[in-house]
Every structure is written in C-alpha cells, then in structure tokens.
Amino acid sequence: MQKFTIAGADLGAPALIGRLEELMSGGIENVILFGTCGVLDKNIDAHQLIIPTSAIRDEGTSFHYVPASNEIQMNPNSVAKLTMILDELNVGYMTAKTWTTDAIFRETPEKAKERIAMGCSVVDMEASAVAAWARYRHKNVYQFFYTADHLNIETGVWDRRSDERAQAPSVYDFFELALEIGIRLK
Numbered sequence: 001m002q003k004f005t006i007a008g009a010d011l012g013a014p015a016l017i018g019r020l021e022e023l024m025s026g027g028i029e030n031v032i033l034f035g036t037c038g039v040l041d042k043n044i045d046a047h048q049l050i051i052p053t054s055a056i057r058d059e060g061t062s063f064h065y066v067p068a069s070n071e072i073q074m075n076p077n078s079v080a081k082l083t084m085i086l087d088e089l090n091v092g093y094m095t096a097k098t099w100t101t102d103a104i105f106r107e108t109p110e111k112a113k114e115r116i117a118m119g120c121s122v123v124d125m126e127a128s129a130v131a132a133w134a135r136y137r138h139k140n141v142y143q144f145f146y147t148a149d150h151l152n153i154e155t156g157v158w159d160r161r162s163d164e165r166a167q168a169p170s171v172y173d174f175f176e177l178a179l180e181i182g183i184r185l186k
C-alpha cells in the first residue's frame, strides 16, 4: 500500500528546504510539489501547467547543497516520469526554465529582461533549491507550477491577472491532480 503525507509548501527556499529536511527525517522518498509561478512571457495564460526543467539559481539555499553554478537542471528521470503521467491523463503542460529568486519585491524589469535573455519564461522562489536538495539527498521530486501574475517588462507594470485567474481552474483542481500523480507513481 502507498503511504502519503500532505504538507504545506512553505514560501521561499530556506523555509521549504527546511520543511523537506524534516519530512525526509520522517521517511519520505518521493515529493510531489506544486504552487504558483509568475510569467515573464505574456503569451502564457493564467493557470497553465508548467513543468520546470531547469532553473537560474538566484537564491542562496541551493549553494549549501551543490557546487556553485548559475543554473541547475531538474532530474531528467523525474521530469520524464511526470510528463509521462500527465500524457496518460491527457493533461496539457509546458516545460520551462524558471528564474528562482529570493526577493519577490525585487523582480525589477531590468532583472526580468536579463532572465528572459537567459531563457527563463517563468519566475518562482524555490525550484532551484529544491532541485539541489533532491540531488544531494537522492530524493525524487515531481514539481509543477500553475501560472499566476505577469511581470510585464514592456510597461514595467505588475499584472496580477486576478480576473483571468478567477475564471481558471482552482488550486483544488491542481491539488486533485497532485493526488492523481501520487497514485500513479510506482
């Protein structure tokens, strides 16, 4: 029989990695992690499913787990397993490079432009640290985002996309999807 633990995903890399360390001491091997990300590309609508495949390490926590580098790749086996399950379920998704930052209120247009030039299309606050933790601790993480606000670099205006998001699938739909993924992981 599969055993599950459901836990809140803390905001920010140090808090979430601390939580994962505690869960690991309780015996977890597989983590299904989901939450929102901002979009850097206006063509990505609200509440689209995104699988991060690599991340720019603009946070501090990952450097305590793996050697320094600008970017980290998510485990390709975990990405392949997750995309295979989503294909089986006929759930649409995009893959993307994410900009993982420690400072949500310093996502300035200048920095966002640089990150877009580096290939990022979304922004979050934990993914690069989670990838480093998974690699160091030899745990499987299956992570997906659903898209939230838009950082509009053309106008410099933050678009919360509240109206679009109100029409879109809710967090409960993504929660049910996470449970379905858990059931299908062997």
Ligand SMILES: O=P(O)(O)O[C@H]1O[C@H](CO)[C@@H](O)[C@H]1O
Binding pocket: 009, 010, 011, 012, 034, 035, 036, 037, 104, 123, 124, 125, 126
């Ligand atoms: O929706 P959650 O999971 O909190 O994720 C995103 O939203 C938070 C920032 O508002 C950061 O934690 C970021 O990664």
Ligand SMILES: O=c1cc[nH]c(=O)[nH]1
Binding pocket: 036, 037, 038, 039, 104, 107, 123, 124, 125, 148, 149, 151
């Ligand atoms: O980290 C995040 C997550 C959502 N939206 C943002 O602008 N940043």
